[in-house]
Amino acid sequence: MTVDPAALLALAESTAREAGAMVHRRREAVERMDVAATKSTPTDVVTESDTAAETLIRERLLAARPDDGILGEEDGHTAGSSGVDWVVDPIDGTVNYLYGMPQYAVSIAARADGVVVVGVVHNPASGETWTAVRGGGAHLDGRAIRVTSCDRLDLAMVGTGFGYDADRRARQAAVLLDLVPVVRDIRRAGAASLDLCWVATGRLDAYYERGLKAWDMAAGALVAEEAGAVVTGLRGTEAGEDLMLACTPGVVDELRALLERLGADRDLS
Numbered sequence: 001m002t003v004d005p006a007a008l009l010a011l012a013e014s015t016a017r018e019a020g021a022m023v024h025r026r027r028e029a030v031e032r033m034d035v036a037a038t039k040s041t042p043t044d045v046v047t048e049s050d051t052a053a054e055t056l057i058r059e060r061l062l063a064a065r066p067d068d069g070i071l072g073e074e075d076g077h078t079a080g081s082s083g084v085d086w087v088v089d090p091i092d093g094t095v096n097y098l099y100g101m102p103q104y105a106v107s108i109a110a111r112a113d114g115v116v117v118v119g120v121v122h123n124p125a126s127g128e129t130w131t132a133v134r135g136g137g138a139h140l141d142g143r144a145i146r147v148t149s150c151d152r153l154d155l156a157m158v159g160t161g162f163g164y165d166a167d168r169r170a171r172q173a174a175v176l177l178d179l180v181p182v183v184r185d186i187r188r189a190g191a192a193s194l195d196l197c198w199v200a201t202g203r204l205d206a207y208y209e210r211g212l213k214a215w216d217m218a219a220g221a222l223v224a225e226e227a228g229a230v231v232t233g234l235r236g237t238e239a240g241e242d243l244m245l246a247c248t249p250g251v252v253d254e255l256r257a258l259l260e261r262l263g264a265d266r267d268l269s
Helices: 005-028 048-064 094-099 166-182 192-201 214-226 252-262
Strands: 035-038 045-047 069-072 076-078 084-092 105-112 115-122 129-133 138-140 157-160 185-187 206-209 230-232 244-247
Touching (some): 005 084, 005 115, 045 048, 048 069, 069 214, 115 214, 129 214, 138 192, 138 214, 157 192, 166 185, 166 252, 192 206, 192 214, 206 252, 214 230, 214 244, 230 252, 244 252
Parallel strands (some): 069 084, 157 185, 157 206
Antiparallel strands (some): 035 045, 069 076, 105 115, 129 138, 206 244, 230 244
């Protein structure tokens, strides 16, 4: 099918900025957001701001493109007929948002026939906006960005994340114990879309995490890929829920082999 990536990008960016402004205002209005519900466990929170932001995003996208589909973290999948669907995380990093930490983002990606062609990640707290069009590079606030040239694992700054389930976190912590001594250092920011964009911007040399959903990584992964990162899974698989690895090319082979040996894509048996 034929789509206009520039038009999709403009819609995604304007929508992400509007939703971001709304959630930022709501966060500043209270000391601690009330938790409206929980998801997989009591520590996996969803605030009223999540649902309000996704409602706004859906309204804006469907007003402009009523035949598109939408996959959103809060309200699930709405089928479309155009061949374009949107993958939306209204607040990636909800726990950070809840606690007033400035690492959270609105993430919107557009897929054409299942392939992500546009990605926007907007951090309302910092005002930064990452954008990417497949084949057109990645940008931060309009400036072209590129991954680092790091080619030594012992000098690599590596980001990661942890699942909400306690057993999964225990396994992830065990992997980390063996990883920490062989890299420069580890960072855990708490928002996958931003971690992926930080790889793209050179703030991290690599990022990996198990358990991500499509809405966590669709936009950020495209930004990372278009900035020159290798975006992959383990054991010959594509990046996905089993494992997402985004890495500067100079250390990807060594880091991927290490994560495979440590079983980073496996839970406790």
